Amino acid sequence: MTPQDIDAVCGLVYDLCGIALDSSKDYLIESRLADLVKREGCANYVEFAVRARSASAELKRDVINAITTRETLFFRDKSPFEALMFKAIPELVDEKSNVAYDRRIRIWSAACSTGQEPYSIAMTLMETLPDYRNWNISILATDISDDAIERASRGFYPPMETSRGLEARYMNKYFTPQDGGHRIRDEVRSLVSFEKVNLLQSFAHLGRFDIVFCRNAIIYFNAEDRKRTYLNLANQLTDNGYLFVGSSESLMDLGPRFQPQHHCKSVFYxxxxQLPDFILANKVGQTATTAGLR
Structure with missing residues (x-):
């Protein structure tokens, strides 16, 4: 690929889905888009980028589906789901049980890929709350890829995917064998709804959530988009809401609001x-001191 090819594709991908690629990702660009370039009969990637920009929504969708990463598995990293089971859900239940009319729990799995994360959340809720049917539980699962949303909504997984991260007890309890693979049971599927959402566009219409999982997606954004997206996610949380991000992601640079909380070897925000005034003042002072040393 020439530098012009790389610049053209990187600009196209950023405009379509906000993923910030550069010349170090030339191998990824070729591996993901070569078949589309050949299918469209383009002589090079510059020509392909021009065509994709002016083409119908179908080609743009194909580019997004090809370029977005779908590396996922059930109960990925495990510790966030332990924190969900032993920290977040019990605290939410205690808080909401004190209000007779507030038995609603809303959870958002942003960048849900092919559905393993939202279904893992649903199974965790069902395990934690034996009376979950007496609660108004809704899990919104979103992704920018139409193909990912379609697959996730079907809830069918081949053996290679159910063998990664899924314990046998969950398989036996929450899945049904079908067509050589396994399909998620209706009682799990009924807790989850799916919607296409671009995290770089406004999602205020989704309303507020008690818990947001947004893991290993924003790492592909540039610094400005990353900060804006995390602040927007915070605006979608309830007053005591929980934000779970990827294990390699730290939000401490976003200011005193984003102080990491620890539970079950997991970090959440x-x-x-509302932090006590003396803690908030201390955090602000630490930030100012650190900035002064730079």
């Missing part, structure tokens, strides 16, 4: 929880 509660950006809208």
């Amino acid at each position: 509660q950006p809208n929880r």
